[in-house]
Amino acid sequence: MSDGGGRAGAPDPSGGASRLTEPRSAARAGRTPQIAFYAVAVLVFALDQVTKWAVRQGLPLGASRPVVGRFLSLTHQHNTGAAFGLFPAWTVPLIVVAAVVTIVLVCYGPRAALQSRILSVGLALQLGGAAGNLHDRLRFGHVTDFIDFHFWPVFNTADAAITCGAGLIAYSLITAKSHKRGASATS
Numbered sequence: 001m002s003d004g005g006g007r008a009g010a011p012d013p014s015g016g017a018s019r020l021t022e023p024r025s026a027a028r029a030g031r032t033p034q035i036a037f038y039a040v041a042v043l044v045f046a047l048d049q050v051t052k053w054a055v056r057q058g059l060p061l062g063a064s065r066p067v068v069g070r071f072l073s074l075t076h077q078h079n080t081g082a083a084f085g086l087f088p089a090w091t092v093p094l095i096v097v098a099a100v101v102t103i104v105l106v107c108y109g110p111r112a113a114l115q116s117r118i119l120s121v122g123l124a125l126q127l128g129g130a131a132g133n134l135h136d137r138l139r140f141g142h143v144t145d146f147i148d149f150h151f152w153p154v155f156n157t158a159d160a161a162i163t164c165g166a167g168l169i170a171y172s173l174i175t176a177k178s179h180k181r182g183a184s185a186t187s
Helices: 024-058 091-115 117-140 157-186
Strands: 064-068 072-079 143-148
Touching: 024 072, 024 091, 024 117, 024 143, 024 157, 091 117, 117 143, 117 157, 143 157
Parallel strands: none
Antiparallel strands: 064 072, 072 143
């Protein structure tokens, strides 16, 4: 039993465990999803920047190099539009949208990380991708695209992360709704 002297495990006068008396491992466990969220976002950002740098250094603008026959090539292009070349020459509006998305994800993502791993990874992919393309637009006025499947517009690592993130977010929301419907049907 506690004498209320503030020792570890002592109850808080408000009825809950005090943050100061909470065991260290529980506090760390509560932060782990947020750390993982930011780690995934930073990893995506770094991968995006390294791959774009490698393309800018090793492949002249407009050049294409086959990787897997006619199926996949590295093709160095500049893109002032959105993902997959949509909305060309919309650099300023895209910078504003990317900045807002990045800020919202930095603020909301850690809370979502506590709700669902799939949602957390989806939002982290979106954050890393949006930050990567935002960085390029601010630094160069365009993004470097290079992944060329020949049947799809040329894109980059950030675009792939944003698209995969959107898919994971949609999956998370759909499965959350179906779980809620199933739970309300059984009550």
